[in-house]
Amino acid sequence: HEVIVHAGRGELAFCYRSTGALPAQVFDVQIAAGMVGIEYPASYGNLLAKVLGVASAKRETRTDWRRRPLSARQIAYALDDIRHLAPLRAALHARLAERGRLGWFAEEMEAWRAEVVASLSEERWRRVSGNTGLDPRSLAILRELWKWRQSVAERRNCPPRRVLRDDLLVELARRQSADIGQIRALRGLERGDLKRQLPRIAAAIQRGLSAAPAELPPAVPSEPAPQLAVLGQFLFSALGTICRQQGISPGLVGTPADVRDWVLYRTGQWPRPDPPLLARGWRATLVGAVLDDLLAGRLALRVADPNADAPLRFEPVEPPAPPGPTPGAD
Template sequence: MEYTYVRHDRDLQDLCQQLASDEYIYFDTEFISEDVYLPDLCLIQVASRSGLSVIDPKGMLDLTPFWDLITSEHVTVVAHAAREEFLFCFRATGKWPTRLFDTQVAAGLIGMEFPVSLGNLITRLMGERLPKGETRTNWRGRPLSKQQIEYALNDVIFLDSIYQQLVAEIEKLGRTEWMVAEMNRFQQAWEDYSTRPGWRSVSGIGNLNRRSLAIVRELWTWRDHHARSQNVPPRRVLRDDLVVELSKRKSSNISQIKALRGMNRRDLDPYIQDLADCVRTALELPDDQCPVNQRGNANSQYTVLGQFLTAALGSICREARIAPSLACTVQDVRDLVAYHLDGSGEVPPLAKGWRAEVIGQTIEDLLDGSLVVRIGDPRADEPLAFQRLPDPAE
């Protein structure tokens, strides 16, 4: 396997000038995230008509020329499950790749499972199997071995062929505009994830009242500052379940905080007073300064209808050759039910774009009673059948 190993700024600039004449760039990254605040970028693998390249971030000062190339208007960037690749680029430049094609998303748009791993996608489309010998390798170690580099490059050498097959199928199904819309949607979601208040991502806060949410926000802010300064994962500083439990107890009493199971760690002792101060600050906030829970509509009627309609969702999506998990979530179905019955709030995802065409209209017809679902052949791969009722006015 022939490749260029890029480890200095001047070499990266030369590579980017060479890649600038290529219409397509296929890339992937290797990173480590389990012991740091933000993922540690360790390697960038690139394939193009110019050949294969490995960019070593540990050996250079400035990756800006590469990220500027990735966000330029004339190049189509192809990657698989590109969330982290996008975030590396966005954090460095504040810009999106203009023409990003995510092969994982594209696979879901033609009816394959979502999310699908790169290895499974390569096997399905190419009949090849990726080696797994370096799955747990330490990408920070230097020098990297030939086996490590070739293992990393295997993640990009098939992307051209995969891209060509996926594009051909998407065009055959008339879904090119869908793919463009999905890339915009995913990149916007990734940007929102990167910039929104992180405390909203604490697990287990869905049923908390406003005062408890205020405590969560204060504790998260303290935890985030501490984790960033120490360059460690925030949950290693204080687990989510402990944050939620402290918010439920609403006590700034140090002895009561220390009595909570899980708070008796020796490394937490120096910070017990800080945690008590966080709780106290939140308890003293005026009511109108406490955050509101942003969970979906909890109406029990909508929940029951959502559960029923979700059961039929798989049949709808498979008939349309769309991965159900790409099309929508259970909450999306509930939001459509609420919007259809009440007509209030923002237009939900299932009432816009291709999702309205493929899924939303069918669900609305079921809610109106003009379409019914029944068991067709119970032994068939798709046992549910849809039947349109005659219009009483005709």
């Protein structure tokens, strides 16, 4: 059986947390749409309009779905929300087949499923926003604070950021103090429920402070080298041009950070054993050769028509002519 979803990462994560398994086959219409040149990420309503010419109802998007029993309007809305998934999947599948990208799509969905599992079973605390630039000791504190926040969120059945914002976790980790008075003084911890959690917050910080050197996470460089930022901006423009030429959404292919990772990899500075996103699978097939030629100076990118939908154009760079004989030489 195949499960059809739209932006279904959350649904798959729920399945994995509840059962320890994922559906064997998943078709995400949002990813399929990006692979055939429709914007990514596209809302469900936009996909229905652009692919099927159907207008979606929005009347219950802000309703309280926790209340039981559900109203007749809520049930009707929920049914309408999935009614068009099968025909939408069929139309996008046909477009993928027409472009010869069914193999790319299958590869992406398999990687997507693996990422869902990894996000729930590996170092998810690394995803806390704003943690770059923290030293290893602060990262150890952040890891313990993240574990505390997760346990509270699971007990309350609420999003973790509702317990304590990412920026406050990072600031507590940066300060490296388990003193309750100093913790209480941090702006943003005035809520009554957080005041009651101060001893547990302090205990989490102390665990990070007490971690042995061998248990400290490696630090992440805070600022890329200046030339890396310049190359990343330039090559990201090139990536967008490739995507427009090939009819695929740039947002699905990669981000500026992915391009910088690729530059590190191609210049021998990549610190990890596995290649980065743009050097793997269908993405490497799509953009690898062109980016390699640009990085090596064999290809140039210029403005062809500033009023065109695709204003940039690639042009080969002629190798320099060999030097001629020196005048007056025998």
